[in-house]
Amino acid sequence: xxxxxxxxxxxxxxxxxxxxxxxxxxxxxxxxxxxxxxxxxxxxxxxxxxxxxxxxxxxxxxxxxxxxxxxxxxxxxxxxxxxxxxxxxxxxxxxxxxxxxxxxxxxxxxxxxxxxxxxxxxxxxxxxxxxxxxxxxxxxxxxxxxxxxxxxxxxxxxxxxxxxxxxxxxxxxxxxxxxxxxxxxxxxxxxxxxxxxxxxxxxxxxxxxxxxxx
Numbered sequence: 001x002x003x004x005x006x007x008x009x010x011x012x013x014x015x016x017x018x019x020x021x022x023x024x025x026x027x028x029x030x031x032x033x034x035x036x037x038x039x040x041x042x043x044x045x046x047x048x049x050x051x052x053x054x055x056x057x058x059x060x061x062x063x064x065x066x067x068x069x070x071x072x073x074x075x076x077x078x079x080x081x082x083x084x085x086x087x088x089x090x091x092x093x094x095x096x097x098x099x100x101x102x103x104x105x106x107x108x109x110x111x112x113x114x115x116x117x118x119x120x121x122x123x124x125x126x127x128x129x130x131x132x133x134x135x136x137x138x139x140x141x142x143x144x145x146x147x148x149x150x151x152x153x154x155x156x157x158x159x160x161x162x163x164x165x166x167x168x169x170x171x172x173x174x175x176x177x178x179x180x181x182x183x184x185x186x187x188x189x190x191x192x193x194x195x196x197x198x199x200x201x202x203x204x205x206x207x208x209x210x211x212x213x214x
Contacts, residue, residue: 003033003035004173006036006037009066019067019109025170029170035060048085054090061102061177062103099141101142110152112153113156116152117152127152131148142188144185
């Protein structure tokens with residue numbers, strides 16, 4: 001089994017039924033193949049240890065972002081984590097190849113029902129309409145974006161449904177990378193950032209860090 005990095009991001013995990021169950025189940029996967037990082041427990045002050053997070057990413061083949069859907073996106077600490085950890089020159093841009101060839105998997109819960117994520121529902125779109133920012137983030141870093149795992153109606157589902165969802169989640173973690181659908185997913189082509197799209201001072205700084213000339 002390939003190494004998996006699970007990043008859990010729930011601002012009030014102690015009050016969560018679904019996300020707490022998923023994280024707890026993942027921590028019980030044997031053989032140490034799943035490294036679990038509870039971001040809100042690690043960084044209650046929002047001061048992210050970028051070097052530690054990049055080191056954890058370097059060890060993984062599958063990166064999992066597990067969180068509730070917040071305003072159709074990720075919780076604030078995960079967004080800050082992304083802003084700081086997926087750095088220019090490391091995750092993307094010139095020399096930014098650290099994540100190339102890895103997989104990114106979203107594991108998301110929603111308070112709204114499945115019917116709410118429909119053109120006729122109050123969210124006006126299918127749930128897939130909210131994935132493009134994450135999918136493009138993966139592409140920019142040279143990662144493959146895997147079909148997300150979603151549990152709708154997190155406040156209404158029964159304990160049995162939560163347990164079944166957690167069991168499915170763990171089974172998928174243990175089976176990775178032997179997922180049949182992965183054979184049909186193309187390798188991410190990657191996205192090159194045009195040099196003209198970056199501020200000159202940022203390019204100069206990157207050149208100095210890499211030992212080149214600005």
